[in-house]
Amino acid sequence: MNVQDMMVFRDTRARTVDKYLMAHEGHVIAVRRHPAVLLQAAAETVGGLLLSALVHAFTGLALLWLPWLVLLGRLVWKVIAWSLEFFLVTEHRVMLISGVLNRKVAMMPMAKVEDIKLDRTPMGRLLGYGEFIIESAGDKQALRNVTYMPYPEQLYLEISSMIFGAVDESPD
Structure with missing residues (x-):
């Protein structure tokens, strides 16, 4: 599975996403x-790996690897969180589903x-990403910047x- 396949689900039924949809919604x-x-x-x-290796080489203290293990654990946690986070748009709602242990769903009709x-x-632009700013009618917005x-x-x-809405003006 390549990175593009991991980022986008199109026309597939992902169980992770389906459980947040109403019966009449198709994502x-x-x-x-x-x-x-x-x-x-x-x-x-x-950077922590390089710094820990450098310090260990000069001092021989193996205890200095512990902060790097914390950084590694944080990276693994962020990868897991990234893999479980989805931006979902249906014909009725816009949602941002996030969280690993405590799932959060920010939704806007x-x-x-x-x-x-x-x-x-x-x-x-260089890496191929952008930010969506969603404006809504109302004071408090659960989902503004994605x-x-x-x-x-x-x-x-x-x-x-x-x-x-989109108007199809094709001659077909």
Whole structure:
């Protein structure tokens, strides 16, 4: 299974996602966040490995490997959390499902979505991710910023057409 297959579920029935859908809903878009969300933790783990190896080489203290093991454990935890987190858009709702031990579902009815914006930083352009800013009618928003979204332009167009409707003007 390649990285692209791990990020996007399209037209498949994933049990992880299905249990959050109502009986009359079919999931239209279900996607994991871009793996770039793991870059900082991975870089810190590699840096900790190099620092621990360097300090161990000069001092011989094996106890200094413990902080690196904590960093490694944190990276493993973040990978597990990433693999269980989904951004889900149906014809009725927009949801962000997250959490490993304590599952959280942030949901916004599609009828309340007034606008969706796409923001791409230079790093996001380079690595292929973006941030969705979802504006809704109401003061408190359970789901406003969704960061590290893969295929941002494609997803933006698909979600926009679901929210605002799409007119098919093809001659067929």
